[in-house]
Amino acid sequence: MTGGSAIRGSRVGAGPMGEAERGDAAPRLYVSYYCANRHETRPAFAADAQIPDTWDCPRCGLPSNLDSTNPPPPPKIEPYKTHLAYVKERRSDAEAADILKEALQSLRDRRASGEVIY
Template sequence: MPSGNLIRGTRIGTAPERRAERYQPVPCRAVTYWCRNDHHTEIRIAADAEVPEVWDCPRCGLPAGRDAQNPPGRARPEPYKTHLAYVKERRSAEEGEAILAEALADLRRRRTAAQ
């Protein structure tokens, strides 16, 4: 007796028949980018889409621009920041002291309640 999961008349991995009836391809255009290492990358983008000024080179990772004679330079990476550095950007020293005092008071209150 055959299983209920059997799909008759098709193979795994076959494409649907009559693909052209299911969708209409979007008009595309080719855009070329060059990086400092003389690598050129051609991407296809929709005709009505906005073209990005800079594209990352897939070979070396440098930024690539549309002008072959004057490609963009290396982007300066932002230095690594610790969690504390981000907190200090958002809070002043006085706010930090107030939050710390509040947290310590809450911790002391919980310790005395547990005993």
């Protein structure tokens, strides 16, 4: 084995590619976005790209905007609602009782005619 400072698995002549081999980098524009937790995010955009008004903070996930003194508020989190909660929003107790009465009468009529066996 030969000693030396060569990186294992590399070949002779391998090295980082410089600007001469890749060409010039595209011009970039760094824009600062601020979230409600006072995090600053600086994504890079192409110089001719349209800059978005809002950006999601990579640290906390809250929305952020370009104004450091007035960041957007955190979104309101709605509690989980069950199907029954949505039904109760649409119908009053009296309407629910009428619908239940109608469904039971329909089932009784079907059973009496032999259409439903159970």
